[in-house]
Amino acid sequence: MTNNNPIGLFDSGIGGTSIWSAIHDLLPNEDSVYLADSKNAPYGQKSKEEIIHLSCKNTEFLLELNCKIVVVACNTATTNAIKELRAKYDVPFIGIEPAIKPAALNSQQHVIGILATQGTLNSELFHQTAQQFQNTKIIEQIGHGLVPLIENGDINSPEMNQLLHDYLNPMIEANIDYLVLGCSHYPYLIPQIKKILPNHIKIIDSGEAVARQTKKILVENVGLSQDTKKGKAIFYTNANSKVLSDILKHQHEVIQKDF
The missing domain is CATH 3.40.50.1860 (Rossmann fold)
Incomplete structure (x- = not known):
């Protein structure tokens, strides 16, 4: 794991891009990978066990892409699963809960x-x-x-x-x-x-606070990217990519992939 590895984020869909935007604004040189589990949205009406299962699956997807930190950009996943994620995986996690x-x-x-x-x-x-x-x-x-x-x-x-x-x-x-x-x-x-x-x-909303906490935990653990160029962002979705592309104003790469 190096400090130039990407920041990973996941949400039950496109909503966590609001968190991604706040992190990208604060840490523009960081590469990032965003995972939109839109096929299973919304998480809010699922059982705790199912939310934990989906959160583990999402985390493992991001870890396979060598993410140095995982931002759980979903209130429901944070409040129901982050304790289990921290116990299971050896990577820093940032949660998001209502402010x-x-x-x-x-x-x-x-x-x-x-x-x-x-x-x-x-x-x-x-x-x-x-x-x-x-x-x-x-x-x-x-x-x-x-x-x-x-x-x-x-x-x-x-x-x-x-x-x-x-x-x-x-x-x-x-x-x-x-x-x-x-x-x-x-x-x-x-x-x-x-x-x-x-x-x-x-x-x-929680965006700016989550971005500040992400920076703090990176500095204390893995370190910030040493690249001086603007970070690259890749977005994955397991549903129709058009909505995600539209909300990102077609400025970033969106990959439609079943996971």
């Missing part, structure tokens, strides 16, 4: 909303984090149907707009002042969400 802490600490109303998958909201890790902020009311909302629409490229569809209204209006009525996006797919919905939320409600 409850900054929202709770900065909320003036002591009421925050979280939009996430069922798998994340039901996980032990999420409940452990939420328990730390008992003076803050957390309005939880499962984002049923959002990930499949994003995976199909229907981000601006009437169905998406209706679902977002259904999920966000009760939070607005509950007087939240922070909305936590608890799924790496959801940052792609921020333009629509901003049209629904009043201006004073702040939106938080």
Whole structure:
């Protein structure tokens, strides 16, 4: 393993590209490999055992490509499987979980909303984090149907707009002042969400925090790339590559491969 090996990332689909973008912005000289397991999306309604199995399969794919670190760019996979991944594989792992802490600490109303998958909201890790902020009311909302629409490229569809209204209006009525996006797919919905939320409600996602942690762990363990040229990124998907290509604006290599 050398410090010029790529950073590996996986998600249940295209959503983790929001995490990849934050890492690429912070570490532009790093090569990277992204794995979109869109064939099995969404993970949020699967059993813990199935999520662990898929996460192991994804990790092994990335390790075969000599990735020096694995970013679990999926809230559901992190909250359900990262403990098992760290025990099984000899490589640093970076997880992603809903950014409850900054929202709770900065909320003036002591009421925050979280939009996430069922798998994340039901996980032990999420409940452990939420328990730390008992003076803050957390309005939880499962984002049923959002990930499949994003995976199909229907981000601006009437169905998406209706679902977002259904999920966000009760939070607005509950007087939240922070909305936590608890799924790496959801940052792609921020333009629509901003049209629904009043201006004073702040939106938080985990991308920049995950990027900073990735850099920290690389420096402490394997090291940063010594290349001075811009890093190369390769994206793999086991579903139709068009949606992934579209969301990347056709600027990177996308390989459709069954895995």
